[in-house]
Amino acid sequence: MDKAARSIQLVKSSKGSIMPVKKRKIPDDHEHKCKITSFTRPQICGVKTFSSDKQFSSKRCLAWFHKYAGPDKVVGPEAMEKFCEDIAVEPENIIMLVLAWHLEAANMGYFTKDEWLRGMTLLQCDCTERLQSKLDYLHSELNDTVVFKNIYRYAFDFARDKNQRSLDMDTAKSMLALLLGRTWPLFPVFHQFLEQSKYKGLNKDQWYNVLEFSRTINTDLSNYDEDGAWPVLLDEFVEWQKTRSASL
Structure with a gap:
């Protein structure tokens, strides 16, 4: 892979923090092959449920994923930008790293179907509005040492x-x-x-x-x-x- 293919897009916020998104082709095996050590496994405790009569739906969560996933059946960098726009979070916001941790995402700039379904199910999020209702919770986790x-x-x-x-x-x-x-x-x-x-x-x-x-x-x-x-x-x-x- 040449240097250009491994280049990093650095998106800077007005406060100076940076969330790097690697613009590279996702490995042929989209599934989670990267070793993510056990201590990084998310522990979801006391997450507030979305105030709605509707219960969490795996089918709705999958349809939400396919809204962004392209032909590679993965949410890639361009789709990630649209996803961030929809949930009203800047790509460089640390919240996106917290979310990636919950999904146990293996590759920066990409969410696979398995990662999405596993993480969003734990968070009980099957649509944009439900995830938006959890953003304060995700941010509060940064205060836990x-x-x-x-x-x-x-x-x-x-x-x-x-x-x-x-x-x-x-x-x-x-x-x-x-x-x-x-x-x-x-x-x-x-x-x-x-x-x-x-x-x-x-x-x-x-x-x-x-x-x-x-x-x-x-x-x-x-x-x-x-x-x-x-x-x-x-x-x-x-x-x-x-x-x-x-x-x-």
Whole structure:
């Protein structure tokens, strides 16, 4: 696959967060073959039901899927844009990542029929209006530290090219902006560090540890243990930031 075929469309919101959508051909096997580890499985608890006399209908849910699915029988990037428009959510909104997590979607920019039916059934959504009624709930899940950690970890496998073990740096920076940009005070500095670093991507261990670092290390880095079990990437970030701060 050439570089153009693997290019990433980065859609930026007015607040600066980014939801990358990979414009690439979905693998020939549309079904869920990517390994999504067990801790990312959605746990639907206390979801409010849509205030309607109608019960959830699998048939209606399937018809809703086919409204967007093309000849490949999958909701692809162009159909995803229409889907986002219909539910009144911008493609770069983090809600779309939360929804993808619930569907256990394997490929960014695509929902297969099995993923759609499984996830929407758990959410009890079989039409646009029902899903819209759940958007506040989906957003509230980001405030649960355990759920957020699962979504964060899921994002690594979701966003990476499946023939690569690491997340390429452009995508990593975009996903970090989406997930941590509004909540981690040091994110702008860390983003700047990644911009000038030699790293071409982040592996899974680095990705996981960035979240732990953002949750446990003080903004002034005063409680960072250089002898701790942090990846070299974060050791280098701390050294870079301390040198930078000393020169200001």
